[in-house]
Amino acid sequence: xxxxxxxxxxxxxxxxxxxxxxxxxxxxxxxxxxxxxxxxxxxxxxxxxxxxxxxxxxxxxxxxxxxxxxxxxxxxxxxxxxxxxxxxxxxxxxxxxxxxxxxxxxxxxxxxxxxxxxxxxxxxxxxxxxxxxxxxxxxxxxxxxxxxxxxxxxxxxxxxxxxxxxxxxxxxxxxxxxxxxxxxxxxxxxxxxxxxxxxxxxxxxxxxxxxxxxxxxxxxxxxxxxxxxxxxxxxxxxxxxxxxxxxxxxxxxxxxxxxxxxxxxxxxxxxxxxxxxxxxxxxxxxxxxxxxxxxxxxxxxxxxxxxxxxxxxxxxxxxxxxxxxxxxxxxxxxxxxxx
Numbered sequence: 626x627x628x629x630x631x632x633x634x635x636x637x638x639x640x641x642x643x644x645x646x647x648x649x650x651x652x653x654x655x656x657x658x659x660x661x662x663x664x665x666x667x668x669x670x671x672x673x674x675x676x677x678x679x680x681x682x683x684x685x686x687x688x689x690x691x692x693x694x695x696x697x698x699x700x701x702x703x704x705x706x707x708x709x710x711x712x713x714x715x716x717x718x719x720x721x722x723x724x725x726x727x728x729x730x731x732x733x734x735x736x737x738x739x740x741x742x743x744x745x746x747x748x749x750x751x752x753x754x755x756x757x758x759x760x761x762x763x764x765x766x767x768x769x770x771x772x773x774x775x776x777x778x779x780x781x782x783x784x785x786x787x788x789x790x791x792x793x794x795x796x797x798x799x800x801x802x803x804x805x806x807x808x809x810x811x812x813x814x815x816x817x818x819x820x821x822x823x824x825x826x827x828x829x830x831x832x833x834x835x836x837x838x839x840x841x842x843x844x845x846x847x848x849x850x851x852x853x854x855x856x857x858x859x860x861x862x863x864x865x866x867x868x869x870x871x872x873x874x875x876x877x878x879x880x881x882x883x884x885x886x887x888x889x890x891x892x893x894x895x896x897x898x899x900x901x902x903x904x905x906x907x908x909x910x911x912x913x914x915x916x917x918x919x920x921x922x923x924x925x926x927x928x929x930x931x932x933x934x935x936x937x938x939x940x941x942x943x944x945x946x947x948x949x950x951x952x953x954x955x956x957x958x959x960x961x962x963x964x
Contacts, residue, residue: 631675635818639672640679642809649789649806655683655746655756659739660715662688662704662827665761668815669807671822673759674713685756686715687742689735693831700827707825716742728837736803740794743801755800758793762805764862765812769842771865780924785869808866811859879912891917892959899936907931910958917960919945934958 643650650656656673660666670686677684686708690701701717708715718738720731736758743756750756767787774783793803807815819826835841850857886893886909893913898906907927914922922930922945933941934953942952948963 631822633821635668635672635814635821636675638809639806640676643676643680643806646789649804650680650682650757650759653681655685655750657685657687657739657743657746657756657758659735659758659760660686660688660704661761661829662700662825663761663829663832664819664826665763665766665807665812665815667761667824667826668810668818668822669759669761670713671818671824673806674711675822684713685742685746686713687739688715688717689738690717690719691731691734691831692720694829696830700829703825704827728839736793740801743793744799747799747801755802757790757802757804759804759806761807761815762787763807763810763812763815765843765847765858767808767865768847768858768861769839771861772842772846773838781868781872781875785865785872787865788869808862875908876912879908882909883913883916887913888957890959892957895934895953895956895958898934898958903928903931903935906935910934914945914960917949919947919949919960 650673658666658670658673660670673682673684676682688701688704690697692698701719705715705717720734739758743758746756770787771784774786787805787808789806789808790802790804793801810818818824831837832840833844835844847858886897888894893909898909901909907930910931911922911927930943930951932938933943940952940954942950944950944963945960950961950963952959952961
């Protein structure tokens with residue numbers, strides 16, 4: 626029996642998960658796997674490679690060489706050689722110095738490159754199921770992100786980051802998704818998967834670079850917390866999932882509320898707003914302003930506006946960015962262009 630014919634508990638676990646959520650990685654679709662060579666992405670590759678017969682996927686691999694360290698070129702070359710022996714198609718992109726030293730710029734570069742590859746695959750497929758980008762993010766990554774977002778200061782949406790799927794490029798409508806099917810697996814489990822499937826692992830030296838905040842969380846903070854409260858990483862990942870569900874529910878209820886509160890000209894009915902608690906009024910005001918093309922306001926400014934349009938407050942106005950004016954009368958709250 627070859628490695629690709631193995632059926633272990635890991636395969637069964639992911640297979641059952643995908644049967645419960647068949648739209649995550651639809652049968653017969655093209656999957657573009659972002660492979661760094663590290664244990665998480667190699668575990669992802671091993672599992673999807675072995676499950677493709679059951680789900681009829683077409684796999685395309687992609688590796689991004691950031692050039693951050695002297696071993697980067699060698700890792701890309703060795704990974705390419707291994708993929709050839711496995712008859713797995715691999716594309717390699719090499720970045721310029723523009724991405725050096727910044728996690729955010731490097732991530733944006735990767736997503737831009739992956740988006741271009743997906744677009745090309747979709748053109749070649751001629752109208753078949755849209756290509757999805759698949760990454761090996763795990764429950765451990767989710768816990769790290771939760772800690773980072775809490776420390777930096779964030780809202781509910783920030784705590785609900787690292788979702789199972791989202792649009793690859795913000796609000797793009799081309800249907801290209803970023804999918805993370807391993808969010809129920811921990812980093813210890815991806816190491817075990819690589820061992821059980823006899824998969825090679827290439828360790829990126831930049832993962833030990835303490836200049837990157839995520840590395841310090843991973844290497845210095847979480848180990849201490851795990852010693853004090855074993856299993857805390859998984860519990861934090863589960864909390865992030867619950868927060869994402871709350872955020873989705875909140876968004877759905879917000880959309881329903883706005884439909885009831887908006888007049889024909891898009892203005893908001895003020896009397897019903899006055900009857901709401903301040904926190905609910907802030908949420909609706911924030912959501913409505915976003916539908917009007919206004920970027921997120923600072924929490925303090927949003928609270929001040931909520932108070933100003935609240936009960937027993939006189940008509941008034943505030944000037945907002947983008948040459949916009951928020952005006953409220955006794956009956957309406959509306960957004961106007963500055964004259």
